[in-house]
Amino acid sequence: MGTDAGDDGHQLHGLGAAGDAAEVNLSARRPFVEAVWSDLAETFFPDDPFRGFGALPPAARAWGALKYFVPSLEWAPRYGLDKFKYDLLAGVTIASLAIPQGISYARLANLPPIVGLYSTFVPPLLYAVFGSSNNLAVGTVAAASLLLASIVETEVTADEDPQLYLRLFYTAAFFTGLFQTALGVFRLGLIVDFLSRSTITGFMGGTAAIIILQQLKGLLGMKHFTTKTDVVSVLLSTFRYRHEWKWQSAVLGICFILFLLSSKHLRKKLPKLFWVSAIAPFMVVVIGGVFAFLVKGDEHGIPIVGDLKKGLNPLSISQLTFESRHMKTAVKAGLLSGILALAEGIAVGRSLAMVKNEQIDGNKEMIAFGIMNIAGSFTSCYLTTGPFSKSAVNFHAGCKTPMSNVVMSVCIMLVLLFLAPLFKYTPLVALSAIIVVAMIGLIKVKEFCHLYKVDKFDFCICMVAFIGVVFFTMVIGLSASVGLSVIRALLYVSRPTTCKLGSIAGSETFRDVKQYPHAKSIPGVLALQLGSPIYFVNAGYLRERILRWVEDEENVCKSVGHDLQYVVLDLGGVTSIDNSGVGMLREVYRSLDRREIRIALTNPRLEVTEKLMLSGYIRDVLGEEWVFLTVKDAITACRYALQVSRSKGEDQV
């Protein structure tokens, strides 16, 4: 019977719709070089940066390529006063935010506060030259600062050997820069894609929570504190040294927090007054400093920042340490914080660009971040990226180009040259208040609820990151969450959904019978839609699953009193197949052939058709006449063949 129908197949092919045009193009095959090239291009150059270069003369092409790598060459020639007035305003605004943030985050990392200011001077200049985002404001970030500190402190604490501690930070920034540049050059931006939205939401929330808790030290004016980051250690440490609590600090802290929160609230109510909330941290620093100076705060329970040296960044290139015993820590700190910084910087750049309908090139951004971190590590800066808070302020202040970073950088330069000593009186509690208010917004409870509603597994991934960070360490939280994401990704592809298709009444469309309960199945024919991709991880599963569908359908058919004779496999959604996948199709064919069931394929896509033709599956095993363009065509052909075979059977009887 099987071969019988096979012969008939030839005659009926093309019955379905309309002649030759509606057949599967089996001869479409890309030459080897073209196929490899197009695969490589899709993998590493999905954005095809040099498209449209073909028509240009060589000089213009070189200039275009240079402009591609140095985006400032694109905007600088057309830059004028009209744009500068906006960038000037934005630059001054972010500079007022950069000073308190720079000092706070440096203290968060247990670094000398001046390093925070150094880090806001050199990197923004380099980003302005190499960066492609018009909205990003460069600076240090809280989460990466704490992550760096928690890794470096496994090697040496800031109290034990402050010099070595600092050198490890510079070295880590150097490796971060190398790593980011390499990722960009080799177009491996997809590594950053492995930090899913859920992981980042959970990780950021958890980090914000522990950073807020750590501010208890500053808010209570304490001197001793744990270097660990988990909630248990932090709370224990807070109460162990409760004799150090200073009520003066606490009162001042609460006032500052209330002031900052109300300025944030104002911004929500009256978006036009965004600049109030933007300069509020700077005002807190100034007011706090004046207050501490007047009441001699450090003698009355309000610890202050202490001496800040005048002068620009000293060179730190000779301080990088490549001794093997420190290398491992520096490399680990550099890579982990580098990935985190990239994820934050690129996400921020992209989401702001989207509002203005601009494009951000992830790989180009990585190179820019990399260059600024390498240069930073030579000039006493630690890790920098594009923090969300500062970039959002930059955006709202109306920045037009990366020139706003240059303005900020010049402001910081003036501060370093002339005003740094004035910040000596900044109360630590003011810095803690600024950090607390900045971090509160990062715990996105609404987003957690949304995740819980939409996707329980994503919610788990997010919670693993959150709980891991809060109760264990940042590295554990991050890696457990990424690990879970990858396991889910592999489960996704190891169990591609297969479904049975039925015809939807009144149309020639075939759809999942589970999704459309009214869809009717076709007597004697089983139509299955296969999930994608088909390859070694899921070939075994798919074989079992297809055979089980067939067995179930055979039982149904027998109960109605006829045989299952055709199985139609819809490959329309299958984007790729490998050698194990083709082997699986062969095995299914052999298995069904023995039960006298014929297989028809419908709508294989380009790559799949190529593989099936090359491996001889279509020509030698299935027969070209059993490949159809649509499910409808296949089923029409099967029905026709069924009628022919039945009438033959009746003739013989």
Added chain:
Amino acid sequence: MGTDAGDDGHQLHGLGAAGDAAEVNLSARRPFVEAVWSDLAETFFPDDPFRGFGALPPAARAWGALKYFVPSLEWAPRYGLDKFKYDLLAGVTIASLAIPQGISYARLANLPPIVGLYSTFVPPLLYAVFGSSNNLAVGTVAAASLLLASIVETEVTADEDPQLYLRLFYTAAFFTGLFQTALGVFRLGLIVDFLSRSTITGFMGGTAAIIILQQLKGLLGMKHFTTKTDVVSVLLSTFRYRHEWKWQSAVLGICFILFLLSSKHLRKKLPKLFWVSAIAPFMVVVIGGVFAFLVKGDEHGIPIVGDLKKGLNPLSISQLTFESRHMKTAVKAGLLSGILALAEGIAVGRSLAMVKNEQIDGNKEMIAFGIMNIAGSFTSCYLTTGPFSKSAVNFHAGCKTPMSNVVMSVCIMLVLLFLAPLFKYTPLVALSAIIVVAMIGLIKVKEFCHLYKVDKFDFCICMVAFIGVVFFTMVIGLSASVGLSVIRALLYVSRPTTCKLGSIAGSETFRDVKQYPHAKSIPGVLALQLGSPIYFVNAGYLRERILRWVEDEENVCKSVGHDLQYVVLDLGGVTSIDNSGVGMLREVYRSLDRREIRIALTNPRLEVTEKLMLSGYIRDVLGEEWVFLTVKDAITACRYALQVSRSKGEDQV
């Protein structure tokens, strides 16, 4: 314009085909528990072993479950003489093969030869009770024996401390058993799926090549040899000890090899005489033994096996070593060889079952392998599985049930009790000849060529395994190849193919314009088919790619003089989407909305529809009227809206 068309959308929905039935079923939503349960079931119980139990009374259900876990209860009650005569013949045949193979592979692992015979006595009995394959013959295997030896020898060599060496083998077998049982119980058979066909082909080929080279020791009658497995070490070692070469051994070896090869050739020519090739190794052992006895071989350059003790397997449970310093090696050896043994055993069982149209349950098989290895480790056996050569002989000899394993086991028992000392005179060169001939067939040059033709990447994966095994170590070859496979798997899913659809003349079908160059695109509408699955790893890529398609299409449209106004995203092939994927669709929507381009979705599948509804994408962002059942419906609606908006525009002019 965007919202304008949106209002029109409402009226025209359903224009496409035929009324309500042809709309996307947006309300189809599985309750949470059902969705999770069905996902878990698909992941871990794709074969649904207990289906059809629902209707049975509890006692029958319990009996059914017992029969599921102990398949011998299924066949034993219906077992009779009619089947036993076949199993008896098959059992005796494989026993004749088991004796030389058991001794040879034990020597390959540098174990006392008698351990090879022990290992062919206990495990087959247990497999007969718990195994589900009717064709598998249990025994030791060459590749896993060598792999075990190469790992255990990193801890201790057989010469240094033969007792400890042996104990580590038993311990490794114990861990193999535990691991295999756990995999089966937790239904994690998918781990074995990570050994792709290409990896196994390359690994087996490479292993066969180095095993053949190692036989130079036996063939040349040498005493000293390297314990390393790579080709360079083996060849250097062969020539370093060339003063040990014995011409007598070499001559005898060549005779044996020629005899075995011709018996194999005979089987190919006359398949009915398969038993000649099946008992040929046994004949080589017997003839060789008699010859060595007659000429006093060990005194004339023909080394012999040496004393073999009479008696059944001694208990070895007290010899298992769980000391921490050896544990790591034993666990590593156990896990790696366990995965390899499972892959071989299950693949052999499946491919033989397929010929007889029987079903093999991978998870059940794992439990059976696990039980037999745990029991084996208690009774002086090392790792066993279902080797290909022996199982094929079993199959061709006409076995009907696992009873043939019992027969083989009884034969080996008789040998152990009475005949073992007779095998003392077996010349080592005879064993080497048997191994060489068994291994030659495993280097599948044809398969390599086939891979090269069909899939270059699969060919690379295969070659990495082959070259890794031949030039480095077996573990390096295996893990490099698996690593490459996983990277490819992740690349597959990180770059799902997107293609532009065009309408195929004369039908209502829309297909890839690259594959079907005659397919016509629709002016003002861009239809894209998205690959599957959409999730965090590829969300960023897909966003970039969709926006690039849109940009390209906009340029084409502009050159013709009209605007791109609609983008139709065909989700028919997308089996799953996660939170990042939904976020990506939102961003694409926002991006296109700003350019006044409307998005329409077609044919989202069940899981995808659920997620899109839950996240509010369809209701709040897109609008339910922009989800269509087929690409044709969507395009009909878009065209209609285009006409309406154009005529409106003309009216206003």
